[in-house]
Amino acid sequence: MSDDSNKETSSPGYKILTEELYRRSLELVNLNKKVESLNQELQIANEGQANLIHIINHQIKGYLAKARNIFSELLTDHVYGEMPEPAKPMLEEGFKSLTEGVDFVQDFLNASNIEKGTFVYNMQPMDLGMIVTEVIEKQKEVAKGKGLSLELVVAPGEYSMKGDASQLGQAVRNLIDNSIKYTPSGNVKVQMTNDKGKILLTIKDTGVGISEELKPKLFTKGGRDKDSLKINVNSTGFGLSFVKGVAEAHKGRVWAESPGSNHGSTFYMELPVS
Numbered sequence: 001m002s003d004d005s006n007k008e009t010s011s012p013g014y015k016i017l018t019e020e021l022y023r024r025s026l027e028l029v030n031l032n033k034k035v036e037s038l039n040q041e042l043q044i045a046n047e048g049q050a051n052l053i054h055i056i057n058h059q060i061k062g063y064l065a066k067a068r069n070i071f072s073e074l075l076t077d078h079v080y081g082e083m084p085e086p087a088k089p090m091l092e093e094g095f096k097s098l099t100e101g102v103d104f105v106q107d108f109l110n111a112s113n114i115e116k117g118t119f120v121y122n123m124q125p126m127d128l129g130m131i132v133t134e135v136i137e138k139q140k141e142v143a144k145g146k147g148l149s150l151e152l153v154v155a156p157g158e159y160s161m162k163g164d165a166s167q168l169g170q171a172v173r174n175l176i177d178n179s180i181k182y183t184p185s186g187n188v189k190v191q192m193t194n195d196k197g198k199i200l201l202t203i204k205d206t207g208v209g210i211s212e213e214l215k216p217k218l219f220t221k222g223g224r225d226k227d228s229l230k231i232n233v234n235s236t237g238f239g240l241s242f243v244k245g246v247a248e249a250h251k252g253r254v255w256a257e258s259p260g261s262n263h264g265s266t267f268y269m270e271l272p273v274s
Contacts, residue, residue, distance in 0.1 A: 254270075
């Protein structure tokens with residue numbers, strides 16, 4: 001080795017560089033160990049989540065649905081005899097609470113399956129206008145119970161498309177139900193238009209509006225405002241995430257606008273005709 005080479009390897013700069021490279025190598029080794037450990041923890045967490053979802057889907061949902069059906073039969077099936085009038089309000093409240101429980105579990109499961117990409121859609125020719133009309137008719141009683149008016153305006157046009165009628169119906173119901181629940185007074189107006197091959201569903205309410213804090217996470221899994229439970233104690237935070245997944249699965253999109261808290265909201269779902 002030449003004298004120049006010996007001088008280079010023994011120089012202070014060379015030693016500092018060597019020590020720095022050694023330190024960086026140790027950091028990289030430690031970082032790799034941490035990543036491997038986190039991967040193992042994540043795998044365990046994913047397995048635990050999968051088991052939890054399995055239990056929710058096959059047991060908890062089943063228990064709730066069975067109990068709801070019992071209340072339903074007691075209220076409607078006279079095989080068990082006419083229920084005493086004083087008992088009916090309690091039976092009706094039990095049926096209502098269990099229905100909300102089943103809906104809560106279903107929203108959670110649907111959002112989880114959509115996020116994992118395991119949700120299966122049954123795409124068939126259908127009429128979205130008819131589905132929206134049916135949903136509105138059912139939701140009118142809910143709105144009336146809160147003292148709200150619910151109006152539907154469908155512009156002339158073609159609303160036939162290929163899609164999953166059941167899931168689109170649920171998505172529309174979630175949007176309208178969301179506006180009803182977060183509108184203490186006033187009205188909810190629903191409009192449908194078909195412009196240049198795109199169906200646009202608009203739901204405008206006079207409700208609590210959307211805060212700046214909530215806007216970025218509104219359509220995310222579990223996304224809700226810190227004050228949501230004060231207004232809607234049954235808020236799951238999964239309903240709008242489900243809507244987003246359904247819209248995107250149909251090559252559409254969903255979004256919302258609001259001037260801010262206490263100034264109402266407008267939700268939009270846009271879907272292609274074919």
